[in-house]
Amino acid sequence: MDSDTWQVVSKKKAIKKKSSRIKENSVSEVEGSAQPHPSYPVKDCKAVIKQINETMENVRLSDFWDSCHGCLNKCQQIAHLTSEHNRDNDDLMINLHLEEANCRSLQHFDCVCYGLGNFTSCVISRHQMAFLLLILDLFKIPRKQCFIFDPLFSPLESSVLQELGLTLVLKNEEGKHVVCKPTMFYMLHCGKALYNNLLWRNWSWDALSQMIIIGNSFKGIEERLLSRILQRDYAYIHKSLQVVEETPFPESTQYSDIFNDTSIHSFTITKLKTLPKEIWQQQSEPHYLECDDLEIIRNFTR
Numbered sequence: 001m002d003s004d005t006w007q008v009v010s011k012k013k014a015i016k017k018k019s020s021r022i023k024e025n026s027v028s029e030v031e032g033s034a035q036p037h038p039s040y041p042v043k044d045c046k047a048v049i050k051q052i053n054e055t056m057e058n059v060r061l062s063d064f065w066d067s068c069h070g071c072l073n074k075c076q077q078i079a080h081l082t083s084e085h086n087r088d089n090d091d092l093m094i095n096l097h098l099e100e101a102n103c104r105s106l107q108h109f110d111c112v113c114y115g116l117g118n119f120t121s122c123v124i125s126r127h128q129m130a131f132l133l134l135i136l137d138l139f140k141i142p143r144k145q146c147f148i149f150d151p152l153f154s155p156l157e158s159s160v161l162q163e164l165g166l167t168l169v170l171k172n173e174e175g176k177h178v179v180c181k182p183t184m185f186y187m188l189h190c191g192k193a194l195y196n197n198l199l200w201r202n203w204s205w206d207a208l209s210q211m212i213i214i215g216n217s218f219k220g221i222e223e224r225l226l227s228r229i230l231q232r233d234y235a236y237i238h239k240s241l242q243v244v245e246e247t248p249f250p251e252s253t254q255y256s257d258i259f260n261d262t263s264i265h266s267f268t269i270t271k272l273k274t275l276p277k278e279i280w281q282q283q284s285e286p287h288y289l290e291c292d293d294l295e296i297i298r299n300f301t302r
């Protein structure tokens with residue numbers, strides 16, 4: 001993670017920030033970002049963490065979690081492909097035995113989580129949070145390597161996230177995060193503009209091939225949206241459809257409104273290289289001027 005591109009809060013820094021907040025206006029007001037929240041009453045944090053741990057345990061014991069292992073293996077395979085050694089030889093991977101793939105770890109990946117929502121009050125968000133923590137454990141990605149942002153996090157939620165060891169991001173980048181190393185994005189049920197911005201910011205085969213995006217099915221977006229609107233407003237999602245590999249999450253009656261319409265998206269170098277040169281040259285930043293309902297919260301302080 002490039003710490004220059006994002007402002008993040010460690011626990012110590014956050015405590016310092018709280019005291020400076022008393023003297024001046026909140027950093028968030030200045031930067032249009034989530035508030036830094038250091039020391040919410042410990043007992044409140046503990047109660048939320050207990051609830052999250054219970055939810056994790058329920059998900060871990062569920063049939064859904066078992067049935068996810070097949071598609072989560074896909075992440076292991078992608079991790080293998082992103083290693084330099086195999087970058088030009090991804091066909092090799094197709095037949096790689098899963099156990100062998102599992103040995104190649106995702107632990108060096110960063111994880112970026114956008115749009116989790118209010119997990120202290122919303123059951124859906126809490127389950128998505130529990131699932132996130134379970135996959136970090138499964139892939140052995142250290143929690144501090146997970147960078148999390150939602151403009152709606154409450155002070156208590158920000159405190160809990162820090163207590164859990166995740167790295168809280170302060171700045172609203174509108175999804176325009178620059179990928180400098182292999183990164184797994186976890187962005188369930190987020191606005192289309194967030195995916196589109198992310199793709200735009202990383203519109204090169206080098207960056208795209210290092211990304212795993214767990215989020216709304218791109219195919220589903222294509223099916224639901226008029227082609228004219230998709231091309232006009234979400235051009236990068238549209239262009240990516242030619243090369244994206246999509247592995248859907250299993251259907252679940254138990255968690256139907258929590259993980260519905262969710263897929264793992266990735267891009268292999270081999271496929272990316274089949275795109276015509278012109279597609280890489282058209283890099284205009286999306287502005288959504290004609291979009292009535294953008295579905296994401298903008299950063300107007302930039």
Ligand SMILES: C[S@@+](CC[C@H](N)C(=O)[O-])C[C@H]1O[C@@H](n2cnc3c(N)ncnc32)[C@H](O)[C@@H]1O
Pocket residue numbers: 114115116117118124125128149150151152172173174175188189190191194295296297298
């Ligand atoms: C439809 S809600 C989904 C919440 C939750 N994941 C769920 O499935 O119920 C979209 C979420 O995206 C968040 N969001 C909006 N703009 C964002 C931005 N610029 N960066 C990160 N998250 C954003 C919203 O605050 C909201 O929590």
